[in-house]
Amino acid sequence: AQSVTQLGSHVSVSEGALVLLRCNYSSSVPPYLFWYVQYPNQGLQLLLKYTTGATLVKGINGFEAEFKKSETSFHLTKPSAHMSDAAEYFCAVSEWGNNRLAFGKGNQVVVIP
Amino acid sequence: GAGVSQSPSNKVTEKGKDVELRCDPISGHTALYWYRQSLGQGLEFLIYFQGNSAPDKSGLPSDRFSAERTGGSVSTLTIQRTQQEDSAVYLCASSLDPGAGEQYFGPGTRLTVT
Numbered sequence: 001a002q003s004v005t006q007l008g009s010h011v012s013v014s015e016g017a018l019v020l021l022r023c024n025y026s027s028s029v030p031p032y033l034f035w036y037v038q039y040p041n042q043g044l045q046l047l048l049k050y051t052t053g054a055t056l057v058k059g060i061n062g063f064e065a066e067f068k069k070s071e072t073s074f075h076l077t078k079p080s081a082h083m084s085d086a087a088e089y090f091c092a093v094s095e096w097g098n099n100r101l102a103f104g105k106g107n108q109v110v111v112i113p
Numbered sequence: 114g115a116g117v118s119q120s121p122s123n124k125v126t127e128k129g130k131d132v133e134l135r136c137d138p139i140s141g142h143t144a145l146y147w148y149r150q151s152l153g154q155g156l157e158f159l160i161y162f163q164g165n166s167a168p169d170k171s172g173l174p175s176d177r178f179s180a181e182r183t184g185g186s187v188s189t190l191t192i193q194r195t196q197q198e199d200s201a202v203y204l205c206a207s208s209l210d211p212g213a214g215e216q217y218f219g220p221g222t223r224l225t226v227t
Contacts, residue, residue, distance in 0.1 A: 034215065043117070043204060043218035090156065099144065099163070099211045100172065103156035 002027040002093045006104030013085075014112045019078040021107045023065075023091030026072065033074040034092040034101065035065055044090065050074065061085070086111045115139065117219035119205050125225045126195055134190045134222045138207030145188050146208070146216060147180060151201035159203075162188065163211050195226045 003026045013019050025031055032051050036044040048059025055067040061084075065076045074091060088108050092101040118137045126132050138145050147159040158172040162182040173179070177195075182188040192199055202223050206216035 036218075041220070043220045044206075045218070046215045049215055092156075099161055099208075100146065100158040100169070101148075101156075101216060102158070105155045 002031060002095055002102045004091050004093050004102055004104035006091050006107055008107060009105060010108045010110065012110045012112055013081045015083060016080050019063075019076070019081045019085060019109065021076040021089050021091075021109070023074045023076065023104060024072050025074060025091070025093045027093055027095055029095050031093045031095060033065075033067060034094075035059065035063070035074075035076050036090045036092060036103075037061075038088045038090065038106075040087075047076070047089075081109075081111050083111050083113065085109060117205055117207050117217050119203075119219040119222050121222060122220065123223045123225075125227060128197060128226055129194055131191065131193045132195055132224065134192075134203050134224070136188045136190070136205030136219060138186065138188070138205070139209075139217055140186075142207035142209050142217070143185065144208040144211035144216075145182055146206040147188070147190050148204045148206065149174075149201045150204055150221070154201075156204075159190070161211075192224075195224075197226050200224055200226045 005024045034049045035047040048057045050067045058064045063078045088106045090106045091104040120135045143164045145162045149157045160180045161169040177193045180190045202221040204221045206218045208216045
């Protein structure tokens, strides 16, 4: 069964600094990988996804992630944090033929002015 | 266009009561999912509907939980004899492509069992 590990439940970053959120996955078959963002009292919004093809994936709001099969990782980055990036971020994995998403525990990002 | 909608947004119920949570998926989306988000367990898959196929119920935590999807559209998640550990946010999502397509999430229903 697939699973996701996100370390560090709370991440503090200074405004303008690099945002780096780590995600490692476990999957018995080539995975589909996703990053979702959740703002307070809202549902999940897709930031970006990897299915096949280019391993560097660009998403909304200036975020990108790179799929590294050898490291079983899909880390999320943004070069310069904005105050509006304060939210909870979830990495998720699904496998072809298994349509459920398995989520990591999430990272609560705090942006310090 | 309209996104996934869920009702009610908040529900407070007494232990032992039954509750029904509703999800209206995006029009034309054939796949519908229910997830539960709680402090202790994070985001957990509950159930998946795809077209007219039998649902994947493998994530339902107990037989007190059930769900149906009528006419391939609206879905209702029912929790019977609610317990305090059922308190959570219940999220619904729909997808046009159940293989690798993204799932679009509703705002959730916050259930509090007192």
